[in-house]
Structure formats: structure tokens, C-alpha cells
Amino acid sequence: MTEKEKIIKLYKKKIDKFLKYNKAYFQKDDPIVSDFQFDKLKKELLGLAKKYPHLKKIENLENIVGHKLSTKFSKVKHSKAMLSLGNAFNKEEMLDFQKKIKNFLNIKPDIELSSEPKIDGISASLRYEKGKLVYGLSRGDGIFGEDITENLLTINEIPKKIINAPEVLEVRGEVYIGKRDFEKLKNKFANPRNAAGGSLRQKDSRETKKIPLKFFAYGIGETSSEISKNQTDLLKKLKDWYFPINSHCKKIRTISEIEKSHEELENLRSSLDYDVDGIVYKVNDLSFQNRLGSTSNSPRWAIAYKFSSVKASSRIKDIAIQVGRTGAITPVAKIDPVTVGGVVVSNATLHNEDEINRKDIRIGDTVVIQRAGDVIPQVLSVDKSKRDKNSKKFIFPDKCLCGFTTKKEISLTTKKTDAVRRCTRGYECDFIAKEKLKHIVSKDAFDIEGLGKKVIDNFWNIKFIRTPADIFCLNYDKIEKMEGWGKLSIKNLKKAINDSKKIVLDRFIYSIGIRHIGQENAKILGGFFQTSKKFSELFNDKKRKDILKNLDDLDGIGHTQVKSIEDFFSNQKNSQIIQSLMSVLIIKDFEKINKIGKLSNKNIMFTGGFKKMSRSEAKALAEENGAKILGSVSKKLNYLVVGNSKPTQKKIEKAKELDVDLMTEEKWYDLLDR
Numbered sequence: 163m164t165e166k167e168k169i170i171k172l173y174k175k176k177i178d179k180f181l182k183y184n185k186a187y188f189q190k191d192d193p194i195v196s197d198f199q200f201d202k203l204k205k206e207l208l209g210l211a212k213k214y215p216h217l218k219k220i221e222n223l224e225n226i227v228g229h230k231l232s233t234k235f236s237k238v239k240h241s242k243a244m245l246s247l248g249n250a251f252n253k254e255e256m257l258d259f260q261k262k263i264k265n266f267l268n269i270k271p272d273i274e275l276s277s278e279p280k281i282d283g284i285s286a287s288l289r290y291e292k293g294k295l296v297y298g299l300s301r302g303d304g305i306f307g308e309d310i311t312e313n314l315l316t317i318n319e320i321p322k323k324i325i326n327a328p329e330v331l332e333v334r335g336e337v338y339i340g341k342r343d344f345e346k347l348k349n350k351f352a353n354p355r356n357a358a359g360g361s362l363r364q365k366d367s368r369e370t371k372k373i374p375l376k377f378f379a380y381g382i383g384e385t386s387s388e389i390s391k392n393q394t395d396l397l398k399k400l401k402d403w404y405f406p407i408n409s410h411c412k413k414i415r416t417i418s419e420i421e422k423s424h425e426e427l428e429n430l431r432s433s434l435d436y437d438v439d440g441i442v443y444k445v446n447d448l449s450f451q452n453r454l455g456s457t458s459n460s461p462r463w464a465i466a467y468k469f470s471s472v473k474a475s476s477r478i479k480d481i482a483i484q485v486g487r488t489g490a491i492t493p494v495a496k497i498d499p500v501t502v503g504g505v506v507v508s509n510a511t512l513h514n515e516d517e518i519n520r521k522d523i524r525i526g527d528t529v530v531i532q533r534a535g536d537v538i539p540q541v542l543s544v545d546k547s548k549r550d551k552n553s554k555k556f557i558f559p560d561k562c563l564c565g566f567t568t569k570k571e572i573s574l575t576t577k578k579t580d581a582v583r584r585c586t587r588g589y590e591c592d593f594i595a596k597e598k599l600k601h602i603v604s605k606d607a608f609d610i611e612g613l614g615k616k617v618i619d620n621f622w623n624i625k626f627i628r629t630p631a632d633i634f635c636l637n638y639d640k641i642e643k644m645e646g647w648g649k650l651s652i653k654n655l656k657k658a659i660n661d662s663k664k665i666v667l668d669r670f671i672y673s674i675g676i677r678h679i680g681q682e683n684a685k686i687l688g689g690f691f692q693t694s695k696k697f698s699e700l701f702n703d704k705k706r707k708d709i710l711k712n713l714d715d716l717d718g719i720g721h722t723q724v725k726s727i728e729d730f731f732s733n734q735k736n737s738q739i740i741q742s743l744m745s746v747l748i749i750k751d752f753e754k755i756n757k758i759g760k761l762s763n764k765n766i767m768f769t770g771g772f773k774k775m776s777r778s779e780a781k782a783l784a785e786e787n788g789a790k791i792l793g794s795v796s797k798k799l800n801y802l803v804v805g806n807s808k809p810t811q812k813k814i815e816k817a818k819e820l821d822v823d824l825m826t827e828e829k830w831y832d833l834l835d836r
């Protein structure tokens with residue numbers, strides 16, 4: 163054996179060992195060697211690869227672990243999920259928020275809100291037991307956080323001990339870095355938020371300590387006893403325990419107060435020593451918060467009203483058309499690249515045909531571009547004084563990129579013509595099909611790591627993937643020959659795809675991207691169909707008609723959704739594509755984690771409007787008590803609760819026929835001892 167061969171053999175042996183450690187460490191979260199041994203082996207391998215670069219061709223260590231290696235923290239489940247917040251960008255969206263909370267709670271007057279600056283930092287949850295800080299977690303994915311206790315302990319502003327506190331108290335808040343302190347770190351990080359994040363995730367807490375992190379408390383997680391009746395008092399209580407509370411928090415109620423506090427803080431923004439990116443408005447009364455509960459991602463009782471961003475001026479070089487996964491045709495302005503708030507922007511959305519006509523936007527125009535938060539930059543206005551005399555009105559194409567005619571639909575709810583043009587060919591349109599694939603692999607859908615938008619674009623262009631089922635029958639030998647792919651990345655991709663084959667029904671329904679069926683509606687449908695077998699009946703024209711009749715009765719599913727489901731499944735190509743996808747998957751039955759309560763194992767249905775609460779709240783309350791909400795009257799139904807305002811007579815008659823218990827709103831409250 164030559165010297166070179168010997169080195170290769172040694173490297174391979176060590177790499178195998180490393181892969182084993184690495185897997186135990188990252189994938190199973192169950193290390194088999196100490197951190198010291200792990201790092202030592204890593205160093206050895208890096209040293210070898212540096213000395214003998216040809217080894218990198220066998221396996222490049224940097225590709226195996228990447229950044230994860232230096233930031234290993236153990237995962238801990240949050241006792242109460244750390245949700246994110248819904249966003250609002252204008253007065254209308256705030257009015258909508260107000261309307262929604264009032265409707266849900268069935269309350270006419272405006273509801274008191276706590277207005278709090280939205281600190282642009284990194285959220286953390288601090289757990290105190292018997293007054294002592296026992297651990298601190300990052301948000302992570304909201305369900306599991308990372309144990310970053312050591313790093314949080316370096317933050318002077320975080321109390322390590324609190325007195326007269328409940329036995330268990332979790333305090334949640336934002337870790338941030340002051341703007342002045344950030345000045346010294348400017349060349350290392352793009353902005354204060356990144357600096358705070360980077361510092362908090364240092365493996366060595368001595369590194370964290372070097373950066374002066376700060377903290378604002380804004381809420382709580384688990385507590386062993388009640389702390390206060392409302393958010394304002396809660397913040398006061400936290401202040402008494404010496405947690406830093408932002409001084410710009412206040413109680414407000416009306417839309418004009420919302421607008422006023424938003425404007426005031428926006429004006430103050432540049433003078434503050436920390437970054438704020440909006441205001442969080444929270445329903446102040448905690449019992450209302452409790453009643454409102456949350457949807458899958460965010461609480462119904464709070465919203466982040468973002469600041470109106472940063473603007474810049476540029477010139478439209480061209481107007482291109484993009485086709486979205488639901489067929490929506492979006493005009494996009496290709497502009498001369500311009501920096502907007504630190505980000506180079508060369509595309510900006512023009513929303514739709516009506517918007518272009520209303521603002522009379524033309525190719526060659528000088529326009530104001532706005533970028534707000536994570537949303538796509540948009541063209542705000544045209545500077546007509548700079549317009550070329552010879553410029554022509556932009557004629558919006560009435561055809562999709564696939565060549566077929568587009569349509570403007572009439573909304574079933576508003577009866578108005580939609581502003582958006584759509585291609586209605588579903589998977590038959592190549593442009594829609596590609597976007598649908600991107601949706602299918604996305605985080606809330608199949609969540610296939612390694613198969614991002616760019617890879618889909620690439621695989622699509624070389625005709626490697628055309629339908630969702632293709633994802634699960636990839637030719638890995640071919641991929642291996644492509645640029646940018648190595649043994650390990652293929653191994654990871656294979657694993658990610660294989661793991662994603664097992665999918666729960668409601669997630670599957672969301673993934674296939676039926677228009678108007680988001681995560682919430684997919685859950686409702688999952689609950690209705692229960693099994694993939696039942697769901698498959700949608701492929702049968704006759705059965706589908708009967709199913710759709712029942713779907714209309716499901717709370718949350720309206721005519722718009724029913725029509726959309728009909729449109730989706732009556733399209734032959736869609737049906738065929740989804741059926742072949744289903745044939746390569748293992749679709750698990752819908753699993754509703756039924757709460758244990760007074761109504762466990764009971765099936766319930768509501769009809770008509772109620773006096774004390776909205777139907778949505780009644781439904782949420784029933785589920786909270788362990789009941790299952792049914793979408794139609796059947797023998798399985800235990801109770802039909804009949805509200806006094808316009809109940810459906812047909813449902814009542816059918817329930818009587820089937821001997822289902824009918825009850826009034828009052829009786830329903832009695833049942834729950836309310």
C-alpha cells in the first residue's frame with residue numbers, strides 16, 4: 163500500500179466514525195462520545211484534509227456538519243408553545259383584527275388592548291422554579307426550544323432569582339443588543355438582530371458575555387398560579403420582579419388610538435437605542451385571551467402592526483408576468499437594482515392588473531419602491547413628472563405564460579369581479595405545476611429539506627421532476643452526476659424524502675395546494691374525512707357531489723372553499739396527479755388530540771347564532787372540553803345545540819328523526835357549568 167493509499171484508508175475510517183458520532187449527536191440527539199472527543203476528531207479530520215486536499219473529494223467535512231457543529235444545544239420541549247404573531251400593515255388590517263376579536267367574543271364595543279413596542283431581537287423563555295432561574299430556552303420551532311441557559315445567564319438584566327413568585331413561572335421576552343453597542347460590532351454582523359442571535363447561540367458562553375445583550379420581558383408561559391387579570395398588570399408584576407419592561411407600553415381601545423400609538427412610536431423609532439419593527443397589540447383582558455385561544459400558528463388575541471418600512475426610488479426596465487401556484491397572474495416590475503433598507507432589490511410586485519391601471523404604471527417610469535418586513539417589495543407610486551413623453555400605457559396580457567386565456571372570477575362572497583387574473587388549468591399549466599411543486603416541498607407541507615425552490619427550478623428545467631409523485635421516485639444515480647451534489651447531500655435528500663412519505667391526512671390536504679384551503683381549513687377537512695380512503699372519494703364524480711353537500715355544513719368551510727374543491731377535483735389532470743401521488747405515500751389517519759373533558763367522546767354540532775358567544779367560540783369551547791365537532795347531522799351526533807337566531811330547520815328535523823339530543827343555548831352552558 164502506498165503512503166497515499168494509507169492516508170486515504172485512515173481518512174475513510176475516521177470519517178465513518180465521525181459520521182456515526184455526528185448522526186448520534188444531531189439526528190438522534192443522543193451523543194455517544196463527549197463533546198471533547200467529538201471536537202477532537204473533527205479537528206483531526208480538518209487537519210488531514212488541509213494537508214492532503216485530495217481527501218476532500220472523498221468526503222468534505224464542511225459539507226457534513228456545516229454550521230450546526232459549533233452550535234449544539236440540547237432540545238427542550240416548551241411547556242406552552244411559543245407561537246408567532248399575525249401581521250397587519252395598515253389601518254384596514256387593524257380594523258379587521260378588531261372586528262374579528264369582537265365577533266369571536268360576541269361583544270359590540272371596542273375591546274381594550276395593550277399596545278407594546280415589537281422589539282426586533284430574539285425571543286427567549288426563562289423558567290423559574292421556586293424563584294430560581296432553572297433554565298432558559300430559545301424559541302426554536304415554537305414547540306421545542308434550545309437550551310441556551312448558560313448564555314442567558316450572562317445577561318445582567320435577567321434576574322437570576324425572584325422573590326414572592328409562583329412555584330413555577332416562565333417569563334418570555336426579547337433578547338436584543340443596543341444600537342450603540344452594536345456600533346462596535348458593525349463589521350461582524352449585518353444588523354443588531356443578527357448580532358443578538360449570533361451571540362445567543364455561541365457555544366461558549368464566554369463569547370456571549372463579551373457582547374452586552376439586553377432583555378425586555380413581554381409575557382409569560384407556564385405558571386403554577388394566576389398572576390394577574392390583564393396584560394397591563396402582568397407587565398407591572400414582572401417589573402416588580404425586576405424584569406426590564408419597555409416604557410412605551412400602554413392601554414388603548416379605539417382604532418384612532420391604535421393609529422396614534424403606531425404613529426407616535428414610528429416617530430420615536432430612530433431615537434430609541436433598540437430596533438423596533440412595529441407594535442404588538444394584545445387583548446388586555448387575560449380571560450378574553452383565553453377565550454380567543456389560537457389558530458395553528460398564532461394567537462387570535464394579538465397582532466403585530468408593522469411599521470411602514472423603507473422606501474427608495476428606481477426605474478422600471480420591464481414588466482414581467484409571474485404565475486403563482488393558484489394560477490394568479492402577478493405583474494412584476496423589473497427595476498434598476500436599488501438598495502432598500504440594506505437589501506438590494508431588483509424586482510417589485512405590481513399586485514394585479516387593476517393596480518397597474520389605477521396608478522397608470524408604465525415601462526420606463528420612475529417609481530417609489532417599498533419594502534416592509536419580510537414581504538415582497540412593492541411599487542408604491544409613480545413620479546409622473548419624470549415620465550418620458552413617448553411612453554405608452556401598459557397593456558396587461560390576457561393570456562397566461564402557458565398561452566391559455568386567463569379569467570377574472572366573481573367572488574362568491576362579495577359578488578364583485580376579482581382584481582386578479584387567473585389561469586384556471588391547474589396542473590395542466592406547466593407554470594402552475596412548477597409552483598405547486600415548490601409548495602409541496604415547503605416547510606408546512608412535506609417539509610423536504612434539501613429540495614428547496616432553487617432545486618425544484620433546476621430539476622424542473624431539466625425535466626427531472628414534473629409531478630409531485632416524481633419527487634418520490636427520483637433517480638439518485640443521475641443526481642449524483644449533477645454539479646453541486648455529493649454522496650452525503652444525496653444521502654440526506656434520500657432520507658428527507660423517505661421520511662416525508664409518511665404524512666398525516668390534514669397536512670397532506672394542505673400540501674396539495676387547493677385554492678382557499680390553508681392549514682386551518684385543511685385541519686377541518688382532515689377532521690371531516692378522517693382517512694385517506696374517505697378522502698379518495700373526492701375522485702369519484704358522483705360521490706364528490708354528495709360529499710360537497712355535507713362540506714357546506716362544516717363551520718369554517720363556506721361556498722368559496724366548496725367551489726374550489728369542486729374545481730380542483732373535477733379537473734381530470736389534477737385528480738390523476740393527486741391519485742398517483744397518493745399511491746406512493748403512506749397517509750396516516752387524521753389524529754385530533756382530543757382533550758379530556760366533560761364532553762370527551764361526544765359529537766356535537768351547532769346551528770344558528772347564539773346570544774352570549776359567537777359560533778366560533780362555542781366550537782372552540784366544545785373542543786376544549788373534549789368534544790368532536792361534526793359537519794353534518796348523522797347517527798353519530800350526540801348533541802345539536804340550537805341557537806335562537808336563524809337555526810337551520812333541516813338540521814333540526816333530521817336530528818329529531820335520528821333521535822339526537824337537541825339543546826338550547828342555555829342548556830349548553832348548563833352542561834358545561836358556565
Ligand code: IVH
Binds near residue numbers: 245247285
Ligand atoms: S407577544 C404568541 N410582545 O415578536 C406570541 N412578542 O413575531 C406572543 N416580539 O416571537 C408574542 N416584541 O419574539 C410579543 N412586545 C412583544 C414583542 C414580541 C417582540 C417578538 C417575539 C415573537 C415575535 C412574533
